[in-house]
Amino acid sequence: MSETSNTAAAAVEPSVTFADFGLAPEILRALSDQGYVHPTPIQAQAIPVVLQGRDVMGAAQTGTGKTAGFSLPIIQLLLAHANSSMSPARHPVRALVLTPTRELAVQVADNVKAYAQHTPLRSTVVFGGMDMKGQTTILKGGVEIVIATPGRLLDHIEQKNVSLAQVQMLVMDEADRMLDMGFLPDLQRIINLLPKKRQNLMFSATFSPEIKKLANSFLQQPVLIEVARSNATADKVTQIVYKVEDEQKRDVVEFLIRQRELKQVIVFSNTKIGASRLSRHLEQTGIKASAIHGDKTQQERMAALDAFKRGDIEVLVATDVAARGLDISDLPCVINFDLPYNAEDYVHRIGRTGRAGASGDALSVYSDKDERLLADIEKLIKQSITRGELNGFVVRGRGRDAERGERGPRSERGERGERSERGPRRSDGERNERSERGPRSYGAGALPRREKVDPWFLKPYEPSNSAPRQDSNPGTGAAPAKPKQKIAALLGGLPKQAQ
């Protein structure tokens, strides 16, 4: 929904409104229902071009208002060319939107449904991981607009649940992602089933040679719409990286969440198992968290996303399933628990914050072995990322002797402890004992006893040592690895098992 936020556009072209595009009253009503008046830059560019019937190659990330940029004119065109004599039972598919991930399909579909709510147009979403029956019933009942992930759509086509013979408009959303995910053969199979004469819209966050090739083969004299520089990070996003020991990463993530009192944050993990573990850890320390990744059932994925959007959970720990496309409004912060292997994924991940003109923070933790990944990222975004210091970071004792509470950076926030009533899962039964003793502060307790780690007694990290930054990494402009050295020193003679 934030995709149609007018903040960014208002700064650019305050005078332009959706009404200026000659959109149908039903569409304008739907927009005003949601309080949207001014188009974002990409909407201002895309809507007139799509209305002209031109093919479009759009370089835009999610959060720029892309979805409304194509769905509003699609609805308008379908309405304008509606065959009024058509019986309600016969609603052939006339617009098809393909997306790489299921969650993105759902979001696009939600937006389309909202924009078309006052029109007779029907839309539906089709994606895997769910029973086919409900989708089949709706498809057979007839819909003008289908939003789908490719695999399941082909499944429905093979089962003759849907025909694409009447499709006039095709949208390939997040086309770069679809290529990355190996959807090209599926895309080709689907496109072969479409009428030759149709309008094509392709959106991609990046402009790789492969994307250009895809555009050349599928689009006809496309109008190029480019809103953000490709591969550029939103300048509204403050980026900080923290160098720590590997085994500290999860504690630092927890610390950052508490220190900044983050109530809506996505934490990215490179692995599904890592996401689950981190989520469980955060839950055990009283932070409302859920994991979302490809090994979760579709029900779990949707439940986690819904809970996050509702604010029932504060932290969504995600793999790159959520890196692109997820439109979660007004995310103030994203955290990388792992630096992504693919530098481009970094851009997509941090694109979840600083959306639609708002500012945001992108925080990353990394360890010595990730220096190369960080260098790749900085090379891609053509800027050096601020090296952060973990002021006030205290790793508390992990044993029963550890003192806690009175010194911790969040020691005053005893109310955190109450959250643990939600508590660890049943299988973690014995870990409940500490939380039942009442409020506790950051870092204490509720740790799985399988942790054979020795107690870590760390003092607060003093900012006083942060003075000269240029000596450690000469030439790169990068800041030295001070935080890590400091913490390593504080760790004393503990065995390091990293690498």
Added chain:
DNA sequence: AAAAAAC
């Protein structure tokens, strides 16, 4: 080296 997507 890992993630996503059809059954």
